[in-house]
Amino acid sequence: MASATDALHLLSIDLASAPSSLRAALQLHGDDVEHWLGRAVAAGVTLAIVCGPDSVDLYSTEAGRHDAFKPLLQSLWSLGRNLEGFERVRTTEASGHAVVTHLMGQAASGKSAHGSSSADAIDQGYSLAALNGTLCPELQELFELASMTAHRGQAEIETAPDSEPLSPLTSVPPQPSSMAPAYGPREPGSTLRLRSGPGHLCRLG
Numbered sequence: 001m002a003s004a005t006d007a008l009h010l011l012s013i014d015l016a017s018a019p020s021s022l023r024a025a026l027q028l029h030g031d032d033v034e035h036w037l038g039r040a041v042a043a044g045v046t047l048a049i050v051c052g053p054d055s056v057d058l059y060s061t062e063a064g065r066h067d068a069f070k071p072l073l074q075s076l077w078s079l080g081r082n083l084e085g086f087e088r089v090r091t092t093e094a095s096g097h098a099v100v101t102h103l104m105g106q107a108a109s110g111k112s113a114h115g116s117s118s119a120d121a122i123d124q125g126y127s128l129a130a131l132n133g134t135l136c137p138e139l140q141e142l143f144e145l146a147s148m149t150a151h152r153g154q155a156e157i158e159t160a161p162d163s164e165p166l167s168p169l170t171s172v173p174p175q176p177s178s179m180a181p182a183y184g185p186r187e188p189g190s191t192l193r194l195r196s197g198p199g200h201l202c203r204l205g
Contacts, residue, residue, distance in 0.1 A: 005099065006062075006095075009065040010057060010094040012058070013091050015052075018088070019084060025080045026079070034128065037128060044064075045067045045134075048060075050106070051121060059103070107153065122143065
């Protein structure tokens with residue numbers, strides 16, 4: 001029997017694979033997130049966006065991922081297509097339990113190499129999606145658990161004695177996959193495809 005999490009879908013854009021000039025174009029800020037959540041409301045689809053220093057993670061459902069992701073990806077393609085390194089930007093897709101694994105892995109990671117709190121990024125993505133009403137029940141439950149995990153882990157790291165470092169939690173990340181199965185030939189045409197080869201952003205011919 002399928003579980004509730006089987007309906008979830010993730011698209012993660014790896015900002016770390018982009019040069020610094022391109023990262024600035026691909027990063028999303030609060031106003032940007034609000035805009036795309038508003039588009040998701042108009043389309044009647046689920047969407048949550050978690051913006052970290054090293055990735056932009058888009059969460060939706062299997063049924064709504066096309067309408068949720070496509071306008072945002074088209075916009076990023078328009079902004080970045082003429083910048084050096086755009087073709088090397090990697091993406092990862094995941095569905096079902098792999099989405100849970102990814103978000104919980106982010107929650108357990110504590111602080112990134114840039115010193116940003118994963119708890120803050122998850123909280124912001126969660127609160128904006130909740131405020132705009134773009135969370136399905138399954139995604140809301142997942143974000144609640146991830147937020148609790150992130151804050152608990154952060155508190156334990158801050159209070160742990162220096163002589164007794166905490167063992168980091170580990171998880172199996174979702175594997176790179178082609179965009180073709182997610183955006184198949186029966187769906188409306190697009191000026192964008194995320195990958196020409198495994199895990200890269202590029203334009204459709």
